[in-house]
Amino acid sequence: MAGARTRPGMTNAIAIRRGTVRDRAFVVDLGRRVSPTSVSSLRDALAPLVEGAYERLVEYVLARQHDILVAEVDGAPVGFALLIYDLPDEITLTEQTFLAYMAVEPDWQRRGIARILLATIEDQARKRGLPYLSLMVTEENAAARALYAASGFETERRMMTKAL
Secondary structure (H helix, E strand, C coil): CCCEECCCCCCCCEEEEECCHHHHHHHHHHHHHHHHHHCCCCCCCCHHHHHHHHHHHHHHHHCCCEEEEEEEECCEEEEEEEEECCCCCCCCCCCCEEEEEEEECHHHCCCCHHHHHHHHHHHHHHHCCCCCEEECCCCCCHHHHHHHHHCCCCCCCCCCCCCC
């Protein structure tokens, strides 16, 4: 697991650690608060339904071979990543690490925390011998898409929707 890292211009060290059952409330709370960023403007979605979908995702991840990584600044959690290791690509069945969800507290976004989480995730995947790191992102989440592109991710498939 990665130790503490700092980003130029930041005085606080960002530490990444493996999550425990004690982090569950934080993961559920932050994920619920930022879950609207996962909804496309093409679809009408009620907040309670989106939050419920997120909670079901957490349960799904916890039932699989998984890791939770927690980002901390000065000992306080500010972000997390939910990883699944036993979810191969659905077309090729190639093994992969799947980033099921990643979130950073809104007040801590754009400070390099997600980038450090991603680097730690890549390290974990390599240590496990998994050849790919995959994720899904909402098309309208430009900040996340820019982060992923800058980190070397490429679009592999695209879901297209037509409102009727």
